[in-house]
Amino acid sequence: MSRESAASLTGPLAKFGRGSAQLKELRAEIAEVFPSDKLWPVRAEADGSRLEYRFYIDELPCVEPDWALKAGEILFNLRASLDYLIYQLHVRRFRGKLPRRASGGTQFPIYGRPSAYADNVWRIKSLGKRDLRALHHLQPYIARNDQWRGIRYWLGRLNALHNIDKHRKLHLVSASQNVVPLTKFGAAFGLKAKPARGPVEEHSLVETWTFTKPPPEVEPHPGAFLEVALEQGGSFGEPLTYVLSNLAVSVGQVLDRFADLFER
Numbered sequence: 664m665s666r667e668s669a670a671s672l673t674g675p676l677a678k679f680g681r682g683s684a685q686l687k688e689l690r691a692e693i694a695e696v697f698p699s700d701k702l703w704p705v706r707a708e709a710d711g712s713r714l715e716y717r718f719y720i721d722e723l724p725c726v727e728p729d730w731a732l733k734a735g736e737i738l739f740n741l742r743a744s745l746d747y748l749i750y751q752l753h754v755r756r757f758r759g760k761l762p763r764r765a766s767g768g769t770q771f772p773i774y775g776r777p778s779a780y781a782d783n784v785w786r787i788k789s790l791g792k793r794d795l796r797a798l799h800h801l802q803p804y805i806a807r808n809d810q811w812r813g814i815r816y817w818l819g820r821l822n823a824l825h826n827i828d829k830h831r832k833l834h835l836v837s838a839s840q841n842v843v844p845l846t847k848f849g850a851a852f853g854l855k856a857k858p859a860r861g862p863v864e865e866h867s868l869v870e871t872w873t874f875t876k877p878p879p880e881v882e883p884h885p886g887a888f889l890e891v892a893l894e895q896g897g898s899f900g901e902p903l904t905y906v907l908s909n910l911a912v913s914v915g916q917v918l919d920r921f922a923d924l925f926e927r
Contacts, residue, residue: 670755672925675747675918682740683911689733690904693891696724702886705869713877718870718884720863726891730903734893735828737907741914742825745771748921749787752794755924764789773822775803794921801917817913820906824893839863839892839902852878863889 705718749771753761772787774780780802787798801811803819839862853875859868869887890902 669759670751670925672748672751672918672922675744675751678740678744678747679911679914679918682737682744682914685733685737685740686904686907686911689730689737689907692727693730693904696727697889697891699888699890701888703889704886705884707881707884709881713881714874716872716881717868718872718887720867720869720887720889721865723863723865723889730891734903734907738821738825738828738910741821741910742771744914745773745917748918751925752790752921756790756794762789772798773801773803773818775819777802777804780804794924797920801920814913814916817909818917821910821914824906824910839890852876854878862892863887 703720703723705720708717708719709715746769749769753769768786770783770786772780772783774783780799787795790798799805801815801818803815803822805811805815839860853873855873857871857873859870863869870884872881891904893901893903893906
């Protein structure tokens, strides 16, 4: 049995604060290189029939390798703040006199299947019924359409992303097309615009325009919005800072959920 000082959110909030500060720094670094409101110029290549135009980006800044490392550190601190919370809930439960079983294997539970939760509930089973109910209610496999639905989803994402970064490999980040502003042509020309989604590099195709009838003149392409995106399952979908921001907000709400226990 070990003796701890009074239970406190100081540690969990310190980890959360560190992760939030790192996120703010990373967001500023990315915005300096890839401004969210910038339209990147493209060049056009037309086929002989003038029924198809392809647009390419020629010059791009580099995606900094450190951004993947910094994203991993943010994931670590957000996840650690939840584990610190569980430890402090045990300190509160045992009034600082933690038995060995409660001080060696505690962990915030985040599981996508009921069986996985049941197999690992031993990590928190020493907590009181109220805490256990609250923690169970936050599990990603709970399908209730309530105020915690989004939190459950992002907790599941946090756990998955952190485990990959911790045990397997760095997450890849890349410049990725967000959206191409639509252009205006008369309906008579049958314009169809097809953006090329996914990561972009120098000389990458970003959009194709096809027509049913050659237009008299193709107006200059407005350009493409780019972002730094996180690789997910081999594809580049959501912006990196969007994912990290939602994770941070969700973790903050979980800490708030238990804050009243430490104010008594």
